[in-house]
Amino acid sequence: MKIDRDAPIGVFDSGVGGLTVAREIMRNLPSEKIVYFGDTARVPYGSKSKDTVIRYSRQIIHFLEEQQVKAIVIACNTASAFALDAVKDELDIPVLGVIEAGAKVAAKETRNKRVGVIGTLGTVGSGIHEAYLKQLDPEITVIGKACPLFVPLVEEGWLHDPVTTEIVSRYLQELKDKEIDTLILGCTHYPLIRSTIREVMGEGVRLVNPAYETALQLKALLAEMDISSSGTGEEDFPYRFYVSDLADEFKDFANSILPYDVSMAKKIDIEKY
Amino acid sequence: MKIDRDAPIGVFDSGVGGLTVAREIMRNLPSEKIVYFGDTARVPYGSKSKDTVIRYSRQIIHFLEEQQVKAIVIACNTASAFALDAVKDELDIPVLGVIEAGAKVAAKETRNKRVGVIGTLGTVGSGIHEAYLKQLDPEITVIGKACPLFVPLVEEGWLHDPVTTEIVSRYLQELKDKEIDTLILGCTHYPLIRSTIREVMGEGVRLVNPAYETALQLKALLAEMDISSSGTGEEDFPYRFYVSDLADEFKDFANSILPYDVSMAKKIDIEKY
Structure with a gap:
């Protein structure tokens, strides 16, 4: 064709x-x-x-x-x-x-081989990022975290808001504790709260925007x-x-x-x- | 039949x-x-x-x-x-x-004829509670407020949580300012955060649970x-x-x-x- x-x-x-x-x-x-x-x-x-x-x-x-x-x-x-x-x-x-594209970059960028993935329940539950990442580099550990409140927060337009900061901190604490150095924004809405995610995760963590x-x-x-x-x-x-x-x-x-x-x-x- | x-x-x-x-x-x-x-x-x-x-x-x-x-x-x-x-x-x-049932009770209970309705964007935007309430008593003023974050908060199980209290306070402030004396919980999930809604609205407001x-x-x-x-x-x-x-x-x-x-x-x- x-x-x-x-x-x-x-x-x-x-x-x-x-x-x-x-x-x-x-x-x-x-x-x-x-x-x-x-x-x-x-x-x-x-x-x-x-x-x-x-x-x-x-x-x-x-x-x-x-x-x-x-x-x-x-x-x-x-x-x-x-x-x-x-x-x-x-x-x-x-x-x-979008998953393939994000996984490729994350596998290339991570230094400590600890990659976080945030997304909806469906995406995180599917384990698909893990499957792609492990295929690219079997030594990578993937830590997934579903964040179901992020989409409605974005759709409410509460992009720069103390409530959003609090919810982001709560969801992401586990990923910080597990010392990831790379985080895939695994839901299309999340780039719109990227600055809050950046603030919570700190400058040391590479944020991957699959879009x-x-x-x-x-x-x-x-x-x-x-x-x-x-x-x-x-x-x-x-x-x-x-x-x-x-x-x-x-x-x-x-x-x-x-x-x-x-x-x-x-x-x-x-x-x- | x-x-x-x-x-x-x-x-x-x-x-x-x-x-x-x-x-x-x-x-x-x-x-x-x-x-x-x-x-x-x-x-x-x-x-x-x-x-x-x-x-x-x-x-x-x-x-x-x-x-x-x-x-x-x-x-x-x-x-x-x-x-x-x-x-x-x-x-x-x-x-x-469920709308008819809630409206009937709210119309009977309100003293100052100022009734609040909370629900999804669709329910509140439809104006249906207002239509029913006005039919029952044309003197009633209806103040609607869509609360799109309540459903995901309930589904996360954050029923008794400072974040939920903050979000409930923010959504309901307008209804308090407008001095409603009766509030219809116009979404099936809302009875599960009834105690937070009660705390925010105070004892003076009658909460109607359409369920x-x-x-x-x-x-x-x-x-x-x-x-x-x-x-x-x-x-x-x-x-x-x-x-x-x-x-x-x-x-x-x-x-x-x-x-x-x-x-x-x-x-x-x-x-x-």
């Missing part, structure tokens, strides 16, 4: 969080077009079973294929954990997950496959946004974190795919 | 929260059987649109009808807000919602229709639990709040209904 270099990148997430990944792609690959899908009707994936998340991911991938994307980024950590391996071989185009690392990995992969955008497109706004519910609320959140005015988010019936 | 008095009561919720309603029915109507459905695959409903919640509710009601229930209790506030009126006329059996009021209203309705259980059943465990996902996790939560050992929670595919 010949891949069209000027086709868009498909990015999907269980909701709005994956916009932090889309944002890094916009910043680091400015000539690429993006089709983003947020599964706002069925968010969150973090508390759902593996079978359910795989089924949802397949539906979204069918939708993105219909949009003729040239590559797919699974921006949702839970979906990366549960569905990436299952869907990879079913597709003719490359698929990247940023995924954008860099995507850039390298497109170059390697020789399918980077030719950049000759003349679109005013090369980004399209789709959701399964509540398109207006999505637009508000998108406008609060993206450096662009998101004028349109279209609602589709994902259960038809 | 002749209703079988020894048929079970159907109770449904978007997830585990409705178990607080089931618990009040068990306590106050001990000879009634219950079929509970928790839509754990699609939780939470609070951030979904009205159309989506109505569609989900209809699917669940079809499932409960197949279980031959004699009455249905919508234990989920969002589903009561969005779906009760839509489904009421489609059914031959009585349907009760309890719904059980009393159901009892009165069954008596009035002469379809109360004859109590001659000889079942060891007259309660059945169904979920759309993660049956084991559901069982754990159920066992933590119910005074019974929930040995079985069966997973069904609700999207087939």
Whole structure:
């Protein structure tokens, strides 16, 4: 199959969080077009079973294929954990997950081989980061910690707040006690409270933001496959946004974190795919 | 249609929260059987649109009808807000919602006609409590406040915790400033942090627990229709639990709040209904 270099990148997430990944792609690959899908009707994936998340991911991938994307980024950590391996071989185009990208950098950066991972119950419970990290370096010890209050804190906008600092301190104390030197922000919302996490963990701990690392990995992969955008497109706004519910609320959140005015988010019936 | 008095009561919720309603029915109507459905695959409903919640509710009601229930209790506030009126006329059996029950008691109890309502974004945004309360007494002023962090705090089990007290104080300050004398706990999880809410609001404010009021209203309705259980059943465990996902996790939560050992929670595919 010949891949069209000027086709868009498909990015999907269980909701709005994956916009932090889309944002890094916009910043680091400015000539690429993006089709983003947020599964706002069925968010969150973090508390759902593996079978359910795989089924949802397949539906979204069918939708993105219909949009003729040239590559797919699974921006949702839970979906990366549960569905990436299952869907990879079913597709003719490359698929990247945020978990792989974060794990690669963490394995390279850690000095004492003690890596922390924070995320939702689903992501941390899956042990997927540990599996990737151990494959890269069997000597690495992985300490996971689920932080279910972080997403609602971010969605409330309490990004710089004593309550957030207290909750972050409480969740992360165990990781400090276990003397990790590298911490993977294993949920798309967490980069938005990165400064509080930095403050609590101290300067000695390397924070890995998989959104940023995924954008860099995507850039390298497109170059390697020789399918980077030719950049000759003349679109005013090369980004399209789709959701399964509540398109207006999505637009508000998108406008609060993206450096662009998101004028349109279209609602589709994902259960038809 | 002749209703079988020894048929079970159907109770449904978007997830585990409705178990607080089931618990009040068990306590106050001990000879009634219950079929509970928790839509754990699609939780939470609070951030979904009205159309989506109505569609989900209809699917669940079809499932409960197949279980031959004699009455249905919508234990989920969002589903009561969005779906009760839509489904009421489609059914031959009585349907009760937690919102109606709470509103009736609040309207009767308030002295200064200033009633507060706390709940999810969906419930509070729907304005449904206000609609019911104004119908009962047009002089009542309703002050709504969405508290999206309460559910994850309860699910973390931080029921008696300084962080919870701080967050409760922050959310409820506005209601105190507006001098409400009655507060409806408009989300099924909230009775589990009732003591913190009581501490923050003070003794002067009447807290209305719709779970309890719904059980009393159901009892009165069954008596009035002469379809109360004859109590001659000889079942060891007259309660059945169904979920759309993660049956084991559901069982754990159920066992933590119910005074019974929930040995079985069966997973069904609700999207087939």
